[in-house]
Amino acid sequence: MASPAAIQRSQLPPPSSSPLQRLSTFKSPTTATPPPPSASPLDSFASDPILSPFLSPSFSSTSFSSAALSSGSPASTAERLHNAIRLLESQLRSEVLSRHSDLLNQLSSIKHAEHALSTVRSAVSSLQSSIRRVRSELSDPYNSIHSKTVQLSNLHHTTELLQHTIRILRLSKKLRDLVSASEDEPEKLDLAKAAQLHCEILSMCDEYDLIGIDVVEEELRYVREIGDRLRSEAMKVLERGMEGLNQAEVGTGLQVFYNLGELKMTVEQLVNKYKGIGVKSISAALDMKAISAASGGGGGGPGGIRGTGTPQIGGGAKAREALWQRMGSCMEQLHSIVLAVWHLQRVLSKKRDPFTHVLLLDEVIKEGDPMLTDRVWEGLVKAFANQMKSTFTASSFVKEIFTMGYPKLFSMIENLLERISRDTDVKGVLPAISLEGKDQMVAAVEIFQTAFLSLSLSRLSDLVNTNFPVSSRGSVPSKEQISRILARIQEEVEAVQLDARLTLLVLRGIGKVLILLAERAEYQISAGPEARQITGPATTAQVKNFALCQHLQEIHTRVSSMISGLPAIAADVLSASLGLIYGVARDAVTPLFKAMIDRLESCILEIHEQNFGVLGMDAAMDNNASPYMEELQKCILHFRTEFLSRLLPSSANSATAGAESICTQLVRTMASRVLTFFIRHASLVRPLSESGKLRMARDMAELELTVGQNLFPVEQLGPPYRALRAFRPLIFLETAQLESSPLLQDLPPSVILHHLYSRGPDDLQSPMQRNKLTALQYSLWLDSQGEDQIWKGIKATLDDYAAKVRSRGDKEFSPVYPLMHQLGSSLTENNTNVSLKS
Numbered sequence: 001m002a003s004p005a006a007i008q009r010s011q012l013p014p015p016s017s018s019p020l021q022r023l024s025t026f027k028s029p030t031t032a033t034p035p036p037p038s039a040s041p042l043d044s045f046a047s048d049p050i051l052s053p054f055l056s057p058s059f060s061s062t063s064f065s066s067a068a069l070s071s072g073s074p075a076s077t078a079e080r081l082h083n084a085i086r087l088l089e090s091q092l093r094s095e096v097l098s099r100h101s102d103l104l105n106q107l108s109s110i111k112h113a114e115h116a117l118s119t120v121r122s123a124v125s126s127l128q129s130s131i132r133r134v135r136s137e138l139s140d141p142y143n144s145i146h147s148k149t150v151q152l153s154n155l156h157h158t159t160e161l162l163q164h165t166i167r168i169l170r171l172s173k174k175l176r177d178l179v180s181a182s183e184d185e186p187e188k189l190d191l192a193k194a195a196q197l198h199c200e201i202l203s204m205c206d207e208y209d210l211i212g213i214d215v216v217e218e219e220l221r222y223v224r225e226i227g228d229r230l231r232s233e234a235m236k237v238l239e240r241g242m243e244g245l246n247q248a249e250v251g252t253g254l255q256v257f258y259n260l261g262e263l264k265m266t267v268e269q270l271v272n273k274y275k276g277i278g279v280k281s282i283s284a285a286l287d288m289k290a291i292s293a294a295s296g297g298g299g300g301g302p303g304g305i306r307g308t309g310t311p312q313i314g315g316g317a318k319a320r321e322a323l324w325q326r327m328g329s330c331m332e333q334l335h336s337i338v339l340a341v342w343h344l345q346r347v348l349s350k351k352r353d354p355f356t357h358v359l360l361l362d363e364v365i366k367e368g369d370p371m372l373t374d375r376v377w378e379g380l381v382k383a384f385a386n387q388m389k390s391t392f393t394a395s396s397f398v399k400e401i402f403t404m405g406y407p408k409l410f411s412m413i414e415n416l417l418e419r420i421s422r423d424t425d426v427k428g429v430l431p432a433i434s435l436e437g438k439d440q441m442v443a444a445v446e447i448f449q450t451a452f453l454s455l456s457l458s459r460l461s462d463l464v465n466t467n468f469p470v471s472s473r474g475s476v477p478s479k480e481q482i483s484r485i486l487a488r489i490q491e492e493v494e495a496v497q498l499d500a501r502l503t504l505l506v507l508r509g510i511g512k513v514l515i516l517l518a519e520r521a522e523y524q525i526s527a528g529p530e531a532r533q534i535t536g537p538a539t540t541a542q543v544k545n546f547a548l549c550q551h552l553q554e555i556h557t558r559v560s561s562m563i564s565g566l567p568a569i570a571a572d573v574l575s576a577s578l579g580l581i582y583g584v585a586r587d588a589v590t591p592l593f594k595a596m597i598d599r600l601e602s603c604i605l606e607i608h609e610q611n612f613g614v615l616g617m618d619a620a621m622d623n624n625a626s627p628y629m630e631e632l633q634k635c636i637l638h639f640r641t642e643f644l645s646r647l648l649p650s651s652a653n654s655a656t657a658g659a660e661s662i663c664t665q666l667v668r669t670m671a672s673r674v675l676t677f678f679i680r681h682a683s684l685v686r687p688l689s690e691s692g693k694l695r696m697a698r699d700m701a702e703l704e705l706t707v708g709q710n711l712f713p714v715e716q717l718g719p720p721y722r723a724l725r726a727f728r729p730l731i732f733l734e735t736a737q738l739e740s741s742p743l744l745q746d747l748p749p750s751v752i753l754h755h756l757y758s759r760g761p762d763d764l765q766s767p768m769q770r771n772k773l774t775a776l777q778y779s780l781w782l783d784s785q786g787e788d789q790i791w792k793g794i795k796a797t798l799d800d801y802a803a804k805v806r807s808r809g810d811k812e813f814s815p816v817y818p819l820m821h822q823l824g825s826s827l828t829e830n831n832t833n834v835s836l837k838s
Helices: 004-011 019-023 041-047 061-070 074-098 100-180 191-208 214-244 247-260 263-285 288-294 316-350 360-364 372-394 396-404 406-423 435-444 446-467 479-496 500-524 540-565 568-609 617-621 627-647 662-683 690-710 719-730 742-746 749-757 775-783 787-808 816-830
Strands: none
Touching (some): 041 074, 061 074, 100 191, 191 214, 247 263, 247 360, 263 360, 316 360, 316 372, 316 396, 316 406, 372 396, 406 435, 406 446, 406 500, 500 540, 500 568, 540 627, 568 627, 627 662, 627 690, 662 690, 719 749, 749 787, 787 816
16 A cells, blocks of 8 residues: 555656746645535634633633632633643644645645755856856946046036136127227117126026136126126116106116116116105105204294194294195105106016017016006005194194195195196006096095085084074174175185085085075074064064075075086085075065965955946046055055065166065066956956946056056066956957957966856856855865866856756857857867966
8 A cells, every 4th residue: 555655746746847847836736625614613612601711812811710710610610621622632633634635735845845946046046156257247348438438528518618618708808898899988888788798698607607717707707897887877877767758768778687687676676766765755745843944943943843743933834835845846756756667667568678579567567466656656655645644643733734725735636646647648558547546645635635624614604603693593694794604605615616526525515504504594584473464564573584585595696606607516516505595585585475465365356346347437437446456556565665675675666686586586476476366356257347347457557557666577477467468458359359369369268268257148157156155265266276177167157057048948048158168168278388377
C-alpha cells in the first residue's frame, strides 16, 4: 500500500520548465470537497450559561474567575470547563483528520514555492551584476555630456547678457543723445520718447537681471537721474495743460507717464492733490481768524475775532465783507479745480497710445470704478457740507450772515454749478457733475435755507401778530400798518426773485402768513345785527368791516400784482391763501349787501299792491313815480350815501376805480338783481291798462336812472339792462306784433309768457294765481327753477284754460292762448341760454 507521501507526489502536477511556471502551481486545490458539516460545539456553548461568556468579544478571565468562585460550586464549574476543552480538542482533531489530504497538498505547494523563490533570487542577483557593469560603462560619457551641457548653457546665458547689455548701452546712448540735443532748448526735449527709452532700459534690467554689471550700473545711475527730470518736466506740462485747458499739453504729459509705466499712480496723485486744494480752500474761506486778520482786526484788539467766531465791536462790517470775498474766491477755486480734473478726464477718454492703441482712461479707471470728476466732486461736497454744518453750530456770526444772506449764498452756489455745467457741456463728453451731484451741493447749505425760510416766516408772522393782535378784537390796522406788511412781503419776494426754486419756497411761507392774516381779520369781523342794518347811518361795526374789507382787498390786489410777473406756478402756490383773503374780505361786507338786496326786493314786491289797471287821462298824465318806486329810490340813495360812499369813495357813477374790487362786484350783482327782479314782477302785474303801461314805463325810466346814478352804470350790466330796455317798448306792442318782434331776443321766455297773462282773459290764471301763492313765494320758486320747469308750470295753466273753454262749449280761445303755446315752445328751445342771473 502506497504511503500518503507517495500518493501526494502522484497527485502533484508535472515539473515546469521554469521557476516562474513552478511558482504558479502554488494554489489551493479546487477538486477537494470539504466534509459534510457537523454540529458545531460553539452552538452548544452559546446556549450554555457558563460557557456562553467565552464567545463574547468583551470576555474577561478575571471577571469569569471571580464569578465562578463566588457561585459556591467552583469545582463543578472547573469540571464543566475541562469537559468543554476535551470537546474542543476532539472537534479540532476531527477537523484535521477530515482535511488531511488538503493539508498535505498545501505543504507540497509551499516546498515548490521555496524552490522557485531560490531560483528567482539567483536570477535577480545575476541581473544586478549586469546592471552594475552597464552603469560603469555609461557614467563617463554621461559626466562628459553633462559638463559640456553646463558649459553651453553658460555660454548662451553669457551671450544673452552681453546682447542685452549692448542693447541697454545703445538705448542709453540714444537717451543721452536725445537729452544732450535739447540742453540749449529744454522745451524741445521729446519727453514721450525719452520716457519710452527710460522705461525700456529699466524693464530690460529687471527682466534679464542685469543688476550687478558695472557698466550697466553706471548707466542706470544716469537713467534714473533722467527719469526724475522727465517726471518733473512732464508734471509741469501736465499741470500747465490742466490749468490752461490745453489738450495737447495734457496729452503729452499723460503719454510721458504712460511710457514710464506710472500713469495710474500719477493720475491718482493729481486727483488727490486737486481734491486736497479744494478742501483747504473751503476751510480757508470760513476761517474767521484769518478773515478778521485780513480785515485789519487783529487777534485781540478792537475789531478782532472772539472765541465764539464773533467779531469784536466795530469789526462786523469788515468781517462780513471779507467773508463774502473769501466765499467768492472759494467758488472760483472750486470751479477751477473741477474744470481741471474734468479736462484731465476728457483727454484720458480720448487719447490712445500710438503703438498699443490702448485707451489711457482704461489704464486709470477699471469697470465699475467712479469717474475722476465724481471722486473729486464727492470729496469737495462732503468737505463743504461738513464745514457748513460746523459753521452753523460753532459761529453765530457766520450763521447770521449766511442765514440772512442765504439768497446770495445760494446764488454763489448756483452760479458755480451753472458755470461748471456750461463750461463742461461738450458733445460726446460726460459733464463734470451730474444732477445728483448738483443736488448734493445744494443740500449742503440746506441748513441755512431752512433757517432763512424760518426767519422770513417769523418776520412776516411777527408783523401780522403785531397789527392783528388776538387780544384786541375791536382795533383795526391802519393803512400804514397794512402798507408795512405789503412792503415786507415785497421785500421777501424781491430778495429771492432771481431764483425760481427759492422764490417758490418763500411764497409758500408768504401763503402761510396770508392764511394767518385772513384768520386774524376774520376774527375781527363783526357779524351781529349792527353789521347788517341798512336803515340808519353806518355803525361802528360796519365801518370796521368796511376797513377790513378794503385792507384785505388791498392785500389781495398788491400780492396778486407782485406775482403777476412770476411763472404760473407762483400763482398756484398762493392761489389758496389769496382765495382765503378774498373770501374773508367778501364776507366782511356780504351780509350788508344781502340785507340791502332783501330790502330793495321788498320795495319792488310792493308793485303788486299798485293799481295798474285804472283807466283815465289823469293816470296817464301823472308824471310822478309810483310810491313803491319812490321808496326804492330813497333806499338806494340812502345806501349810496351812508355805505357805498365809504366802500367806493373814488367815484359814484364809474367802476373804473374799482373795476376789480370786491365791493364793485357786489354792487354790480346788486344792480343786476334789482333790474332782473323788477322785470320779473313787472311782467306779473295784472291787469295792465294803457295808462298803467305809461305809469310802468315811467317807473322803469326812474329805476334805470336811479340804479345808474347811485349803484352801477347800467350800460355795463349786460343782459339785465338789455332786458329792461326791451321790456319797456314790449308792453306797448299789440299782441299780434309780439311773435315777430326782435325785442323777444333780449328777454327771458318766462318774462314774456308772464306778461301775456295780463293780455288774456281772467279765467286764464297765472301759475301764481293757480297755486294761490304770494308774489314772494312765487318769486322764490322762480329763483330755484330753470326756464324749462317754469314753462311746464305755465303750460299747466294753459291746459286748465283750454279745459274751461271746452266745458263752456266755446269754440274760440283768447288770442294769447295759441301765441303763448307757440312762444313758449320756441323760446324755450331757442333761448335756453338767455336768462337773467340773480
